[in-house]
Amino acid sequence: MPETTAKPWGETKFVGKPIPRVDGYERVSGTAEYPSDVVLPNMLHAAILRCPHGQAQVKRVDLAKAREMPGVRAVLSDADKEAQIPWYAPPGSPGSTGSPTASRLFDPHCRFEGEEIAAVAAETPQQAWDAVRAIRAEYNVLPSVVDMEEALKPGAPAVQESGNRWGAPRETKRGDVAQGFAEADVVLEETYRTSCEIHTPSEIHGSVVRWDGDHLTVWDTNQGPFGIQAPLAAAMSLPLSKVRVISHYMGGGFGSKLNLGKYTVIAAVLARKTGRPVRLFLTREESFRAVGNRPAHIMKLKAGVKKDGTLTALQLTGLGEVGAYPAGTSVGYQVGDLYRCPNVLISESQAFINAGPNRAFRAPGFPQCSWALEQMMDALAEKIGMDPVEFRIKNYSAVCQMQQNKPYTSAGLRECLTEGARAFNWKDARLRSKGSGPWVRGVGVAAGMWGSQSGPPSTVRVSLYPDGSASLNMGAADLGTGTKTVMALVVAEELGVPLDRIQIENADTGTTEFTRPSGGSKTVFADSPAVRSAALEVKARVLEMAAAQLKLPVTDLAFQEGAIVAQGGTRKLAVRELTQLRAQQVVVGVGVRGPDPVDKVVRPFVAQFAEVEVNIRTGETRVLRLVAAHDSGRVMDLLTYRSQVIGGLTMGIGFALTERRIMDAVTGKMANANCHDYKIPTAKDVPADKTVIPIDLHDTECNTTGTKGIGEPATIPTAAAIANAFYHATGIRITAAPITPANVLTLLEERRKRG
Amino acid sequence: MLSQFSYQRAASIKEAAEAASRPDVRILAGGTDLLGCLRNQVLQANRLVSLNGLSALKGIRQGPGGGLRLGALTTLTEIAEHRQILDSYSVLAQAAASVGSPQLRNQGTLGGNLCQRPRCWYFRGDFKCRRKGGDTCFAEGGDSQLHCIFGGASCYMVHPSDTAPALVALDAKVSITGRRGTRLVPLSSFFVLPADSLVKETVLQPGEIVTEILLDPPQPGARSAYRKVRERGAFDFALAGAAIVVAMAEGKVRTARVVLSGVAPVPWRSTDAEKTIIGKPLDAAVAVAAAAAAVKGASPLADNGYKVPLVRGILEETLTALAA
Numbered sequence A: 001m002p003e004t005t006a007k008p009w010g011e012t013k014f015v016g017k018p019i020p021r022v023d024g025y026e027r028v029s030g031t032a033e034y035p036s037d038v039v040l041p042n043m044l045h046a047a048i049l050r051c052p053h054g055q056a057q058v059k060r061v062d063l064a065k066a067r068e069m070p071g072v073r074a075v076l077s078d079a080d081k082e083a084q085i086p087w088y089a090p091p092g093s094p095g096s097t098g099s100p101t102a103s104r105l106f107d108p109h110c111r112f113e114g115e116e117i118a119a120v121a122a123e124t125p126q127q128a129w130d131a132v133r134a135i136r137a138e139y140n141v142l143p144s145v146v147d148m149e150e151a152l153k154p155g156a157p158a159v160q161e162s163g164n165r166w167g168a169p170r171e172t173k174r175g176d177v178a179q180g181f182a183e184a185d186v187v188l189e190e191t192y193r194t195s196c197e198i199h200t201p202s203e204i205h206g207s208v209v210r211w212d213g214d215h216l217t218v219w220d221t222n223q224g225p226f227g228i229q230a231p232l233a234a235a236m237s238l239p240l241s242k243v244r245v246i247s248h249y250m251g252g253g254f255g256s257k258l259n260l261g262k263y264t265v266i267a268a269v270l271a272r273k274t275g276r277p278v279r280l281f282l283t284r285e286e287s288f289r290a291v292g293n294r295p296a297h298i299m300k301l302k303a304g305v306k307k308d309g310t311l312t313a314l315q316l317t318g319l320g321e322v323g324a325y326p327a328g329t330s331v332g333y334q335v336g337d338l339y340r341c342p343n344v345l346i347s348e349s350q351a352f353i354n355a356g357p358n359r360a361f362r363a364p365g366f367p368q369c370s371w372a373l374e375q376m377m378d379a380l381a382e383k384i385g386m387d388p389v390e391f392r393i394k395n396y397s398a399v400c401q402m403q404q405n406k407p408y409t410s411a412g413l414r415e416c417l418t419e420g421a422r423a424f425n426w427k428d429a430r431l432r433s434k435g436s437g438p439w440v441r442g443v444g445v446a447a448g449m450w451g452s453q454s455g456p457p458s459t460v461r462v463s464l465y466p467d468g469s470a471s472l473n474m475g476a477a478d479l480g481t482g483t484k485t486v487m488a489l490v491v492a493e494e495l496g497v498p499l500d501r502i503q504i505e506n507a508d509t510g511t512t513e514f515t516r517p518s519g520g521s522k523t524v525f526a527d528s529p530a531v532r533s534a535a536l537e538v539k540a541r542v543l544e545m546a547a548a549q550l551k552l553p554v555t556d557l558a559f560q561e562g563a564i565v566a567q568g569g570t571r572k573l574a575v576r577e578l579t580q581l582r583a584q585q586v587v588v589g590v591g592v593r594g595p596d597p598v599d600k601v602v603r604p605f606v607a608q609f610a611e612v613e614v615n616i617r618t619g620e621t622r623v624l625r626l627v628a629a630h631d632s633g634r635v636m637d638l639l640t641y642r643s644q645v646i647g648g649l650t651m652g653i654g655f656a657l658t659e660r661r662i663m664d665a666v667t668g669k670m671a672n673a674n675c676h677d678y679k680i681p682t683a684k685d686v687p688a689d690k691t692v693i694p695i696d697l698h699d700t701e702c703n704t705t706g707t708k709g710i711g712e713p714a715t716i717p718t719a720a721a722i723a724n725a726f727y728h729a730t731g732i733r734i735t736a737a738p739i740t741p742a743n744v745l746t747l748l749e750e751r752r753k754r755g
Numbered sequence B: 001m002l003s004q005f006s007y008q009r010a011a012s013i014k015e016a017a018e019a020a021s022r023p024d025v026r027i028l029a030g031g032t033d034l035l036g037c038l039r040n041q042v043l044q045a046n047r048l049v050s051l052n053g054l055s056a057l058k059g060i061r062q063g064p065g066g067g068l069r070l071g072a073l074t075t076l077t078e079i080a081e082h083r084q085i086l087d088s089y090s091v092l093a094q095a096a097a098s099v100g101s102p103q104l105r106n107q108g109t110l111g112g113n114l115c116q117r118p119r120c121w122y123f124r125g126d127f128k129c130r131r132k133g134g135d136t137c138f139a140e141g142g143d144s145q146l147h148c149i150f151g152g153a154s155c156y157m158v159h160p161s162d163t164a165p166a167l168v169a170l171d172a173k174v175s176i177t178g179r180r181g182t183r184l185v186p187l188s189s190f191f192v193l194p195a196d197s198l199v200k201e202t203v204l205q206p207g208e209i210v211t212e213i214l215l216d217p218p219q220p221g222a223r224s225a226y227r228k229v230r231e232r233g234a235f236d237f238a239l240a241g242a243a244i245v246v247a248m249a250e251g252k253v254r255t256a257r258v259v260l261s262g263v264a265p266v267p268w269r270s271t272d273a274e275k276t277i278i279g280k281p282l283d284a285a286v287a288v289a290a291a292a293a294a295v296k297g298a299s300p301l302a303d304n305g306y307k308v309p310l311v312r313g314i315l316e317e318t319l320t321a322l323a324a
């Protein structure tokens, strides 16, 4: 049944309530089997030798000693034909990103510390690592460059032979910025910098693989098995039908697990070589270097405004840090869309450096852009003497300027700002005394939007059994976000089956149907309409059965709370009593995601508020409270929704205050590839005082569940709101993230010296 | 991944001292530092000798004349929660409570805390630095934001311990047992600067084991505090910190010890700051003067100039708070 025929929900019974996870017990008790828990009979353990230099040419790899080590069953390097698999999407290959240089699984030219050189499979992980350490590799160490501005200077070491600038600058243009700046009463210009962040999911990247003849089965921790299956099949030259990827549970990805990993392919080749299953999970240290990051960005932003608060021009010149191989770094979208502005010029460049390539990271590009745009909005508001909330309300755009001014299916930014400000007590908080030191306080706001991707395709099956229980079969992974719970709620809503009577099968290319991997906050709005459509089809079949049994027209029947009701409720038929269902034992509904609206645009919106305190003697910054108001459409489950927002706020605190990759410029190696020097926030860095405010404008046009996605919006403006609060507290604009004591003290000292 | 080693649980201090005198043997207490060093190939060991069967090294006992004797295996949690330490040696309780996280404090011991290896990211990372037998200090040309502003030479690491500065400020003594007997060393002479050794951070000889830390009875009129600044709220080493013990008499400072953490390869005693406050009432002006005196000889590297105002800020704040 096409989902577009479904009517919007009115009052709901399950959907939108605070419902605990359907798999909460399994996750908390440890009975949930994550890919890293999978143990197969006869399984070998693999480990990888990685390049220890910022850039090097591998001259020789001597595996002789490793091969003789106890327990070693196979070694693999570029010398093996079966390992010469193209990588980093060279030109002409499927999924090519226009890589200037072709690379291989174990390419002798290593462009970053951590590139793969050889691998070993042994009886135990310890034996595998002992053997890796026994491999003798000789390198011709090449000069490296790990700073993107340095990389673009003449004479810089070449990361890619075609030059360290990747492609020509991409331009987005609207109106005439020169004219816009001429019309402005105030023009400000500032350069903002953000740091490279590492995803650091709880479960580290890895796979367990097994061959059954020429069938390959992979237990892999990823954000959607169909996103892994196709490139894996291509890499192993197998048809899709012979590659099965399973990821029922997975321990977080934040964008870093959308891609096929080299480790999966290495494990598959080693398993084929040895005829035994192989487990290959990375160490935390490896995961810091080789499986993606949020690229650092330098953003020069120039903005013009009239005294009455009308924006006249926005000009962004951005430079993004690609890493050693092509991976996009765009940040400009919100500059072109969030606020009404007739004249916009966005120009974005990208530079290669000798470091692991970036990957999508929770709202790729958007928190970086917010860091610049939302601090600039604050500075403009101050210059013209307007309240920062008022200024944003005056300028938010009710139409999508990046798509020919199409209207949005719903647009709640104004409500996010006003409701958020009310909950935060914004006006009073702005006026409150900042304190006389050493701790001073301040408050800040930042707004944002997410450019969500489209919904289709998604195919889902719902089955109803004669005892009234049901099963839900869907391709989507549950990244720890609560996907299974949310989708089961849709089945419960439509079929009246309680959650504990719904069996869920998900994220297995061998047993479930295609959906794109979970990225772009798409899972709820892409898959829940398909689930609903499948459940509605089941409902229709059941009503047909009941009509035949009761000898009544279908139009006289209704399906309510798991039973068929007729003639104003005087006759009731339980699912159990359907003779036809008992005869055939199952009714299957197949639902597909219908198309997105064509003449309207679907976008979630957000406004967040922060209060911070700063110690002007020691440079310490603490977040005291946060308010997050979100228009992400319908709330499917209040608990998972709140969890998503709190997780996003936490990540935003890391972006603002503590997280940054540090590359050693001399050696090209990462200095802080460990969990105490790379600092994700702890419970002590996240305030207890957090308020989540869902704004639901009852969007009936975005899709049949009225959802727009919450995972990424939750972290987009957090860091910017904290930076604005920091400015309010100290009078210092901190343009470079993160706001560490070192950065703060350096700025305070500069101010002291200026007098 | 750890390399292979054998494990021996020592039945006596003597046995442990004998076993540990071999260069390929390491002493294991809580293991929170040692296992990380082994995992990251910072050190090699063929055998670990565990002290954990030695009850003589456990717990807190009364010392002569009202002092305390802290067994080397006492956990940081025990120290942070001990009534008498909280009351009479608050600098130590605060320092112990500021270490890492609850898990690390439950597992980590006081002896291990004093003997832990540096946290310099080059030392811990895959860089063959001078302290690991190489010929380079990578902080000299690299990223030195976490490195020292005092006492560096050839190596610019900072001493990672929080309890060490507190114990130096309390003028604690450490009891050391080796194959040839027992010696008592003031903690202020326990740590060695890079100028004296580039391979070890303490005066311990091979096989020597820290058995006890001795605290003198608290001085009359004593007040103390430990203030630590770090980049995140927990699970983090000091960017800089200060352990301060003062004894007041008739409204004036009679004796004072000011010891800094996070700024030097050893707990860094600032006698200049001490001299500035001794004989004076503790007020804001004295705090500012002492803070200025403390940073006089600082020589920052390329990226750690901020530690100068940071130390000043910490001392101004903490001395002012102690006055109240």
Ligand SMILES: Cc1cc2nc3c(=O)[nH]c(=O)nc-3n(C[C@H](O)[C@H](O)[C@H](O)COP(=O)(O)OP(=O)(O)OC[C@H]3O[C@@H](n4cnc5c(N)ncnc54)[C@H](O)[C@@H]3O)c2cc1C
Pocket (backbone or CB within 6 Å): A676, B026, B027, B028, B029, B030, B031, B032, B033, B034, B035, B036, B051, B072, B073, B076, B098, B099, B100, B101, B104, B107, B108, B109, B110, B111, B112, B113, B114, B115, B116, B117, B160, B161, B162, B163, B204, B208, B209, B210, B211, B235, B236, B237, B238
């Ligand atoms: C993530 C993380 C964060 C940390 N944060 C902090 C912090 O904020 N502040 C801080 O001070 N420390 C910190 N630590 C360091 C340290 O691990 C702990 O403080 C702990 O006290 C070490 O004690 P242990 O018993 O675990 O030592 P072990 O790991 O068992 O030993 C450490 C070293 O001392 C030697 N040793 C141990 N006991 C003796 C003895 N009795 N005699 C002679 N040698 C001995 C061992 O051979 C080894 O070389 C942190 C560690 C980690 C992993």
